[in-house]
Amino acid sequence: xxxxxxxxxRHDTIPPSPPPASETGLVKWMRQNLFAxxxxxxxxxLAIYFIVKFCLFAFPWFYNGVWxxxxxxxxxxxxxxxxxxxxxxxxxxxxxxDHLLFGFKYPADQYWRPTLAFVLMxxxxxxxxxxxxxxxxxxxxxxxxPFIGFWLVWGGSLWVPLTILxxxxxxxxxxxxxxxxxxxxxxxxxxxxxxxxxxxxxxLLYLGAKELWFISGSxxxxxxxxxxxxxxxxxxxxxxxxxFIPMGIFVGYAIYSDAEDGGLVTVVxxxxxxxxxxxxxxxxxxxxxxxxxxxxLEAVPSRDMGGYMLCLILGSVCVSxxxxxxxxxxxxxxxxxxxxxxxxVVFIEFVRGVPLITLLFVANVMLAxxxxxxxxxxxxxxVIIMITMFSAAYIAEVIRGGLAALPKGxxxxxxxxxxxxxxxxxxxxxxxxxxxxxxxxxxVAVGLFKDTTLVSVISMFDIxxxxxxxxxxxxxxxxxxxxxxxxxxxxxxxxxxxxxQYSQWLERQLATDHG
Amino acid sequence: xxxxxxxxxxxTNQSFRLAMLxxxxxxxxxTFQFIALxxxxxxxxxxxxxxxRNLAEAGLNISYKFLGEPAGYDINQRPIExxxxxxxxxxxxxxxxxxxxxxxxxCITATVIGVVAGVLRLSNxxxxxxxxxxxxxxxxxxxxxxxxxxxxxxxxxxxxxxxxFKGDTPSASMILFDTxxxxxxxVFVPSPEFSNSFASTEEVPVTSTGxxxxxxxxxxxxxxxxxxxxxxxxxxxxxxxxxRPKTWHMRLAIWAVPLAGVLLFLGLTWNIxxxxxxxxKGGLQIRGSLLALWFALAIYTGAxxxxxxxxxxxxxxxxxTEAAGALGLRPNxxxxxxxxxxxxxxxxxxxxxxxxxxxxxxxxxxxxxxxxVTGTLGGITLLQTGRAIETxxxxxxxxxxxxxxxxxxxxxxxxxxxxKER
Numbered sequence: 001x002x003x004x005x006x007x008x009x010r011h012d013t014i015p016p017s018p019p020p021a022s023e024t025g026l027v028k029w030m031r032q033n034l035f036a037x038x039x040x041x042x043x044x045x046l047a048i049y050f051i052v053k054f055c056l057f058a059f060p061w062f063y064n065g066v067w068x069x070x071x072x073x074x075x076x077x078x079x080x081x082x083x084x085x086x087x088x089x090x091x092x093x094x095x096x097x098d099h100l101l102f103g104f105k106y107p108a109d110q111y112w113r114p115t116l117a118f119v120l121m122x123x124x125x126x127x128x129x130x131x132x133x134x135x136x137x138x139x140x141x142x143x144x145x146p147f148i149g150f151w152l153v154w155g156g157s158l159w160v161p162l163t164i165l166x167x168x169x170x171x172x173x174x175x176x177x178x179x180x181x182x183x184x185x186x187x188x189x190x191x192x193x194x195x196x197x198x199x200x201x202x203x204l205l206y207l208g209a210k211e212l213w214f215i216s217g218s219x220x221x222x223x224x225x226x227x228x229x230x231x232x233x234x235x236x237x238x239x240x241x242x243x244f245i246p247m248g249i250f251v252g253y254a255i256y257s258d259a260e261d262g263g264l265v266t267v268v269x270x271x272x273x274x275x276x277x278x279x280x281x282x283x284x285x286x287x288x289x290x291x292x293x294x295x296x297l298e299a300v301p302s303r304d305m306g307g308y309m310l311c312l313i314l315g316s317v318c319v320s321x322x323x324x325x326x327x328x329x330x331x332x333x334x335x336x337x338x339x340x341x342x343x344x345v346v347f348i349e350f351v352r353g354v355p356l357i358t359l360l361f362v363a364n365v366m367l368a369x370x371x372x373x374x375x376x377x378x379x380x381x382x383v384i385i386m387i388t389m390f391s392a393a394y395i396a397e398v399i400r401g402g403l404a405a406l407p408k409g410x411x412x413x414x415x416x417x418x419x420x421x422x423x424x425x426x427x428x429x430x431x432x433x434x435x436x437x438x439x440x441x442x443x444v445a446v447g448l449f450k451d452t453t454l455v456s457v458i459s460m461f462d463i464x465x466x467x468x469x470x471x472x473x474x475x476x477x478x479x480x481x482x483x484x485x486x487x488x489x490x491x492x493x494x495x496x497x498x499x500x501q502y503s504q505w506l507e508r509q510l511a512t513d514h515g
Numbered sequence: 516x517x518x519x520x521x522x523x524x525x526x527t528n529q530s531f532r533l534a535m536l537x538x539x540x541x542x543x544x545x546t547f548q549f550i551a552l553x554x555x556x557x558x559x560x561x562x563x564x565x566x567x568r569n570l571a572e573a574g575l576n577i578s579y580k581f582l583g584e585p586a587g588y589d590i591n592q593r594p595i596e597x598x599x600x601x602x603x604x605x606x607x608x609x610x611x612x613x614x615x616x617x618x619x620x621x622c623i624t625a626t627v628i629g630v631v632a633g634v635l636r637l638s639n640x641x642x643x644x645x646x647x648x649x650x651x652x653x654x655x656x657x658x659x660x661x662x663x664x665x666x667x668x669x670x671x672x673x674x675x676x677x678x679x680f681k682g683d684t685p686s687a688s689m690i691l692f693d694t695x696x697x698x699x700x701x702v703f704v705p706s707p708e709f710s711n712s713f714a715s716t717e718e719v720p721v722t723s724t725g726x727x728x729x730x731x732x733x734x735x736x737x738x739x740x741x742x743x744x745x746x747x748x749x750x751x752x753x754x755x756x757x758x759r760p761k762t763w764h765m766r767l768a769i770w771a772v773p774l775a776g777v778l779l780f781l782g783l784t785w786n787i788x789x790x791x792x793x794x795x796k797g798g799l800q801i802r803g804s805l806l807a808l809w810f811a812l813a814i815y816t817g818a819x820x821x822x823x824x825x826x827x828x829x830x831x832x833x834x835x836t837e838a839a840g841a842l843g844l845r846p847n848x849x850x851x852x853x854x855x856x857x858x859x860x861x862x863x864x865x866x867x868x869x870x871x872x873x874x875x876x877x878x879x880x881x882x883x884x885x886x887x888v889t890g891t892l893g894g895i896t897l898l899q900t901g902r903a904i905e906t907x908x909x910x911x912x913x914x915x916x917x918x919x920x921x922x923x924x925x926x927x928x929x930x931x932x933x934x935k936e937r
Contacts, residue, residue, distance in 0.1 A: 033641035040640050047642045208557035211564035218567050233563075236556055247553065339548040343555065353918035354911045355875035361893060361910075365903040369569045370562045450658035457881055464660055468882075481668035489657040489665070496656035 057086075065090045071476035092477050093487055096466075100487065103306015103461050104470050110155070110298055114309050117152040120145060121316065129502065132509065153305075153313065155297035159286035167277035175270040190256045190265040197268055198252025205244035212237035302380035306461035308491055314380075314462075315449035318387040322448075323441065325388065326395030327434075331425065333396065334403055344396070351393035356451050359386045364458040383455055391448040398440035402433035435510055442503035446496045453492075463488050581900045582607070588895050590886045592802060603896045610891030611913060617808050617887065618874045624813035625873060626866070629820025634850070636825050647821070654818035659876055662815050667807035667883045674699040674803075677794045694787050696795050702806060703788035706799035710782035727781050734773040741769045804885035808877065816873050820866060827862035828854055860932055867925035871918050878914070888913055 021027060034044045064087030069075040075089040093100070102111055124145035127138040147161040178189065216233035258264040290296070305313060332344035351359070363382040371377055406429065414424035434441075456465030467484045471477050570576060582604035589599050594612040597605055636647040654662070677698050679685060689696045696703040709727045745762055753759040788798030831854050839853040880887040881894055888910060897906040 033639065036639060043638070043640050043643050047640075047646055051646075205553065205557065208560040211560035212556075215560065215563045215567055218571070236560070240553070240556065240560075243553070337544045337548050337551075339551055343551070349919075350911075350915065353915040355878040355889075355914055357878045357881065357889060358893065358907060358911050358914065361897075361903075361907050365897070366907050369566050369904060371569075372565050373568050373572055446656070450656075453658040453660045454879070456660070457879075464658075464664070468664070479668075479672065481665070481672060485661055485665045485668065489661050492658055492661070493653065493656045497652065500656070 060084075061086045061088050064088070067091055067094055070095065072478065072480050088483050089480060090483055092471065092480050092483055096471055096477070096484075099307060099466050099470060100463055100484070101307045102309050103304065103466060105304035105306060105461075106300060106309070107298060107304075110300065113152045113155070113297065117149045118309075118312065120148060120152070124149075129506075151297065153309075154300055154302070156299040157286060157290040158295040158297075159289045160282075163282050163286040163289075164278070167274060167282065170277065171270050171274040174273040175266055178266040178269045186265065187256070189269065190258065193265060193269050193272060194252035194255035196272070197255060198248035198250075200248075201251050202244045202248025205240050205247055209237045209240035209244060212240060302378045305380060307466055308463045308488075310380075310455070310460065310462040311449070311452040311492075314384065314387060314452040314455065315445075317384055318391055318452075319445045319448055321384075321388045322390075322392040322395055325392035326399055326441075327430070329392060329396035330399035330403060333400055348393045348396050351390055352397070356387070356390055356454055357457055359390055360454060360458050362386060379460070383458075383460070387448065387452070390451075391444055394444045394447075395441055398437045398444060399433060401440065402435075402437035403429065405436050406432055438510070439503055439507060442499060446499050449496060449499075450492060463491070575901075577904060578902075579905055581896075581902055581905070584900075586896065587899065590891065592805065592886060603892075603900065606896060607888060607892040607909070610886055610888035613885065614874070614877055614880070614887040614889075615917075617805060617812070617880065617885065618870075618877045620809045621812035621816065621873045621877065622870050624809065625816040625820055625869070628813055628817030629869075630824050632817060632821035633824025633828065636821060637828055651818045651821050654815050655822070659811060659815040660879055660882060663807055663811040663879055663883060666811045667803060670803035670807055671699050676700070677790060680790050680795075689788075694785075696788050696790075696798075698795065699803065700794065701800045701802040703795045703798045703800050705785040705787045706797075708784050708786050710784055730781070731774070731777055734777045738770045738773050742766050745769065802885070804880070804883040807883050808880050808885050812873050812876055816869050816876075819872075820869050823862050823865040823869070824858070827858035827860075830861045831857050863925070863929050863932060867922060867929070870925070871921055874917055874921065875914060 018024070022031065035041045064079065064082070064084040066075045066078050066087060067090045069078055069089065069091035072089055072092070075091050079087040098108065098111065102114060106114070124142045127134040127136075127142050131139075144165070147165050151158055151161045178186070181189065212233050216230050216237060255264055255268055329344050329348060332340050333348065335341050335344075360383065363386040364379070367382050367386075368377065410428055410432065411424070414428040419427065453462060453464045455462050456468060459465070461469060467488060471484060472479055472481070583602050585600050586603045586606040587599050588606070590597055590606065590609050590613075592613055593609055594616065595605075595609060597609045632647050632650060636644050636651065638644045638647075674697055677696075677700060680688065680696065680698070694705050745765055749760055749762050786797045786799075788795045788800075790796075835853055835857065836849055839849040844852065877887060878889040881890050884890070892906050892913075893910045897903060900906070
């Protein structure tokens, strides 16, 4: 037996040969993703053609940009002197930076205030946005921020927002104190509060009846329609007139009889407390303290707000106000009570059916007719009211979707635990429904923030209003458009894109289900 | 709070007490609604009383008589006859038609852009899908007003003026065989004219071509009915014999012959724009304001529709695609026969709200001076007559009606598309 006879047998496997060059790395990736088939290749070539063409156009324009010039003429001369074909005039951004950000009326030496308010807003938002990383106690700052922000932007005496804050805190203490009262004193308190509330309500109803009487009297002669309305108003006013005293007695009695085990007396007392403090104590107290220890910033009236700052103010204020209002509307729309449901449905569908511009027109020219004569409502406040109503209707629809998406078992389970409506809604329904609605709410918020540019149509000077008015119509920068509009687009893009990225991240964080 | 929900416990031996209105769930909702009703009436009384007082103070009243008075302003885009002597009411109708024109144009364009971008965003081609997501993100995150203004500014500033078409060596020239002129005063395109028009009698020269268009529409409807019949016949034959007869030549004839006949009968000629003096004459002038509004709304909303389309396609389970592939369908057939018909069910409801958004956003026309209903009724008419309440109420009523109509029509369509479950 010699080894020669045995044919060759391999004892170990051959190491795998490397794949062909066309099947590895970059080449493979390109074959799969860019040049798979003739159609795909054609698309790629077309895309590359457009990208190159765009870059050849945009890049020199951007690269040759002039950052230092006093006017568009000077800018073009600089470009001409350098022998450049195209070039941007970014000098307008440098020259009108303040106008773009703060408007043209905000006092220039006070720019640090809105800037600081903006930075603090980011700080205040962090505990709410990243609540899983930031300790809970920082939420205190978030709660305080509205007062700080208001004071920084609008200025005036520090004591005004501070006394409002104190009033709110005091109300909370009143609420707690009444809640913990013994039955005896509580009944006494309920008697007093019930009497005052009943008389107050009766008086309000009396005023309403008088008002209706006045309207029906002024309807005067006219067609069938006005007669019909006149009759209707007359009937309503008689109704109110007849009912105002029994209504008052009933409310007073209800509060009194509820004293033993109900929460009504606490709520009504707290409402009383805050009303008295805000209506009668706020002005004198803050004025008195201010005359002793004046801590004041230069007051800036609302009509001096402008630029991107105005968009940010409108956006943040209206979004934060419209979320609670939207929740109330959504719950109202789900209610079993036909009247409440009807009111909510009509409101939501009406607001969603008309464009925001018409609502802004209402704020601009129509709302004043519905306010008491001689009352002078700020335009910015009227705009905030209308935009808040607008976005609340959209948010209500989003939340309604969330409420409808909850399995019916959740409602039934809450009932079977013996929770009443408030408890079930607060503890079981809303936390889940809101979680489902987050992406929708964020979409509405982003849309609302973009829509704040519409106020330029009713001659407010937000960033678009600044560009179209004081910048494009000035002799220095007449009809400059690419640079300024691209800047406006950029600042909006930054904010909106980050918000939507945040919402996607939050959705992943909140995904507690498996899979 | 004591709550008594079970009527058998409470009612038998308990008489009605006043506090039960508040504490008993049987009566509580009635109480709440009563309070709400009183509150609403009181609020209305407050608002109405203020209105009456303010109107009396300003010496005004609520009246819609101004709609019949001459408007006294000109509108540059007139789908129906209008001059400055026409009434405010007619100006409002012109504006209303202009709103509908731009809304319909933008809806169609946005749907095309959105579907193409949405499908391409899911493309296997890395570059194309990246470009499309770039487009979607850029356009979704910037206010539509800024896009309208950017496109409008480009139209005004970057396009050549009619003057540049003049001379022996013009710096700009007409495109598409010298029929279309793109200028900063708008785009001039050839317009059809009918030499044998119904309306052109001896007394009345060609002013209204409404009857002619109706005739063309009738021809098209007829063709459509016959064409549907033909394809039904083809399907029936296919079911019986297994072979689908070739019908494309028949359908071509059905569509082309009646239309050509009608056009020949009417004597169709094209009115081609020509440079006369300092501007183009003849043809149809599509103004820069309309184009800017149209394109901006279409591109902006197209980005949203692209996202809806993408979500709809992604919602179709992968098994459907794979099953269709296993049956031997090519990728484009899989998309058009299997995936898109199913995805439509998911896509259509958000599409409805995008159409509504376009209609509502078309009110931004006021920013570029396009005379839509917000520009006429809510703009110049309001300023001239000072009747803020009446004009704004009419404006809201119009938009509300359009919104409700669109959602009603689309809901009907949606119901027909719905999955038929057994």
